[in-house]
Amino acid sequence: MEDHAAGVAARRVFDRCAELGFALSGVASAETIEHHRELIAWLEAGRHGQMEYLESHLAQRIDPRKKLLGAQSVICVADRYAASEPEMQAPRGRTGRIARYARGDDYHRVMKRRLHELCDALACEFNGHEFVACVDTAPVLEREHARRAGLGYVGKNTMLIEPGVGSYLLLGEIITTLPLETNSQPYDDHCGSCTRCLDACPTGALTPWSLDATECISYHTIELRGLIDERWHAGIxxxxxxxxxxxEVCPHNGDTPRTLAAPVHEAYRPRRGGFDLLEILNWSQDDRLAAFTRSAMKRAKLWMMKRNALIAAGNYLVRRRDPDLLNRIAQLAADAAEHEVVRETARQVLQKLKSSSREEHDDAPRSG
Ligand code: SF4
Ligand code: SF4
Structure with missing residues (x-):
């Protein structure tokens, strides 16, 4: 009888999730995650770099019952934030590219609002039970719960992949004391012998099913509060x-009948794919705030955006002439009022450009 009630309750939850526009939903039991030893080893090896928040509340991260006493279930939901090419054609020219998840509205706001709505509705329906909504910032291992809830499998690129829908997914959870029927059939591995993501990673940050964040472009451009080591500049x-x-290279992110049936949530429709590099190098704090209204990019401070834009500008100037861009880099290198990381990055980029033009000159055929 209890199993029947848990099944009925789970179906109510899934109906509510669909009404709120979540592309995927499932339920995992609230228990200690399977791969906690790997997580601890990964942290001990320092693969998380400066993301010290991953070390905090480790007990809660490993076991949701430490976050909510008496928790029975984790309701997992996913929004699809991007479709396949060509809708998301990469910007070209003197443009710095931004990751697809950050091209529309900030998912923290978009998901949290709907998860709170779901919590309120479920609290009315299932009186006496508790519901705690989590999106990204809470100490919850989202991917692992989503995998156990049957939302997808974890690929060699460490992303959650729904084989018919792809990996452009944003995850959210509700931890609850409500007993719910769980998905008893998580996905098998669907990577097989494919190694496309490992081969394509520009910085070699991936080994199968493991990411060294300290080598990843996402970490460097979004998380790292400091100078980016020059050895990563070209890969960026x-x-x-x-x-x-x-x-992008994962075959599961191509169009299938199911991707077409799981539309991108309206709020994530891309407003822009990137920014002009010179524009960023000229930004004031107000310009940055205006450009990042409703965007998850607010995480990057002004000096971080200038640092990132300088590196991308250096890579652009290796291929193209652009005196305005070059002059602005030189100004930033000499500007005592600029953030020291911006100044130092500008100097590194100028130095690199000088040595690459010297090399080109040395390689040129000589006459006489
Ligand atoms: S650098 Fe890019 S390709 Fe490599 S792991 Fe990070 S996000 Fe993936
Ligand atoms: S690119 Fe290939 S190996 Fe990498 S996650 Fe996708 S299917 Fe798996």
């Missing part, structure tokens, strides 16, 4: 906020 290419390469 034209990315100024995040990187999508290991998802």
């Amino acid at each position: 290419g034209d990315w100024i906020f995040g990187c999508d390469v290991c998802q």
Whole structure:
């Protein structure tokens, strides 16, 4: 009888999730996550870099019952934030690219609002039970719960992939004391012998099912509060906020009948794919705030955006002439009022450009 009630309750939850426009939903039991030893080893090896928040509340991260006493279930939901090419054609020219998840409205706001709505509705319906909504910032291992809830499998690129829908998914959860029927059939591995993401990663940050965040462009451009080591500059290419390469190459992100049936949530429709590099290098604090209204890019401070844009500008100037851009880099390198990381990055970029033009000159055929 209890199983029947848990099944009925789960179906009510899924109906509510669909009404709120979530592309996927499922339920995992609230228990200690399977891969907690790997997580601890990953943290001990320092692969998380400066993301010290991942070390805090580790007990809650590993076991949702430490976050909500008496928790029985984790309701997992996903929004699809991007479709396949060509809708998301990468911007070209003197443009710094931003990762697809940050091209529309800030998902924290978009998901939280609907998850709170869901919590309120469920609290009315299932009187006496508690519901706690989490999106990204809470100490919850979202991917692992989503995998156990049957939303997808974890690919070699470490992303959650729904084989018919892809990996452009944003995850959210509700931890609850309500017993719910769980998905008993998580997906099997669907990577097989494919290694496209490992081969394509511009910085070699991936080994199968493991990411060294300290080598990843997303970490450098979004999380790292400091100078980006010069050895990563070339790999960063034209990315100024995040990187999508290991998802772009994944065959599961092509169109299928199911991707067409799981539309991108309206709020994530891209407002822009990137920014002009010179524009960013000229930004004031007000310009940055105006450009990032309703955007998840607010996470990057002004000096971080200029640092990232300088690196992308350096990569652009290796291929093209652009005196305005070059002059602005020189100004920033000499501007005592600028953030020291911006000044130092500008100097590094100028130095690199000088040595690459010297090399080109040395390689040129000589006459006489
Ligand atoms: S986001 Fe980019 S740099 Fe990071 S692992 Fe994927 S391809 Fe590599
Ligand atoms: S690119 Fe290939 S190996 Fe990488 S996650 Fe996708 S299917 Fe798996």
